[in-house]
Amino acid sequence: MVRDRREARRVMGVAYARPVAMGDALELLSGFGGRAVLLAGGTDLLVKLRAGALAPEAIIDVKSVREAGGGVTRLDNSVLLGAGTAMTDLVQSGLMQELFPALVEAAARVGSRQIRNRATVAGNLCNASPAADTAPPLLTYGAQVVTATPEGGRVVELGDLFCGPGRTVLGSAELVTGVEVPIPAKGSGSAFGRVTRRRGSDIASVSVSVAIAGERVRIGMGAVGPTPVVVTEERWAFGSAFRSACGSGVRSPAAWEAIVDRVVGAARPISDVRAGKEYRSAMLRVMIERVSKRALLRAGEI
């Protein structure tokens, strides 16, 4: 009989638990000592299990843990995205559309409708793919990841979360409860764009997110390095350079090109199954310009 190579053969001895109390979830995780995996939307986990990339002893389904549930909550100066918030719910939230359009644009492109109905923001971040769509926007918004641990939990700046492809700094008994995103100041604007091989369901070949707020412009980039990256530029210089390069009248692109050079300098694109290194480098420049234009428009800079 021909074996389906994509089936994980090690299906014996994997246990499933669906704790309701956070304490139980953390106790289970501690008890399995790093040999358990967390299940939220399952859209990355089940693919990895089937491919044999993971061979855990237990699957801890956290969807019933109330403290790690979904929901969009407005706080004084920030919005708290519950860990279990599905992409679909994020996209449909009026509050998210108003305050974080780049994140909504990114979440709306994750996979397909079927995937978005299950995939969660926390899962997207914890899976830590360099191409994770929600990472560049959240990085540009200065998001923080809130966790629970047996010792009480912590807050991790998103920029400190990723330590390599598929790897985060989170411990084996650490559970994300939410992502807190500071509300941008008035006069802000943000946008997201990505390059994919096809128009339907696909993983990004290159993604760019730009957030303009206060005196800063942050440019987040995905799929062009071992982790998603973010670069900060000064707002006035950024807008002025863009207008000189792309506005009407005589064009002087030097300042804009210098900024783009600096931004792409933080990227380390490689060639892989989705795209070649040279293509990524070229498309990164194109997307920086296109997405910057939309963000600048929204911020009232052009």
Added chain:
Amino acid sequence: MSRADDFVDVAVVVNGELHHRRVSATRTLLDMLREELDLTGTKRCCLAGECGACTVQMDGKLVDSCLVLAAEADGADVVTVEGLGRTGELTRFQQALLDGGGVQCGYCTPGQVVVGEALLAENPAPTLAEVREAFSGNLCRCGCYPQIIEALLSLTGVDGK
């Protein structure tokens, strides 16, 4: 304190009927539907959430059943292609697909039907862009995309219903 179990008892409503099954921790909803409940309309294809052939409705939302553990479906309300329309009758979208040449090998068809019916239920008059977007999670290796989309559009308030 909860435990982790190798086998899980699942109570799930499928197409309006309640079923109780004991499944292994790694059994997918897709395989439970096909193997334990003999509902083979939903198809096994990429097993990676890329093709949509395994699409079902779970608690009113379209999902790839290959990416849902049967254990996760405990307490859920699932609708498969077999549960659409009335027994022995084709739905309007199914008939439109047949009339319009939207079925060649037929393997992607159940997934397309589940998605199409969900779209019509939520939006009886979608635009072309909305139809394309709705079906973007369903691949068709035979290339019937234009016919599938046209079949859906033929039902959008144009006829005298």
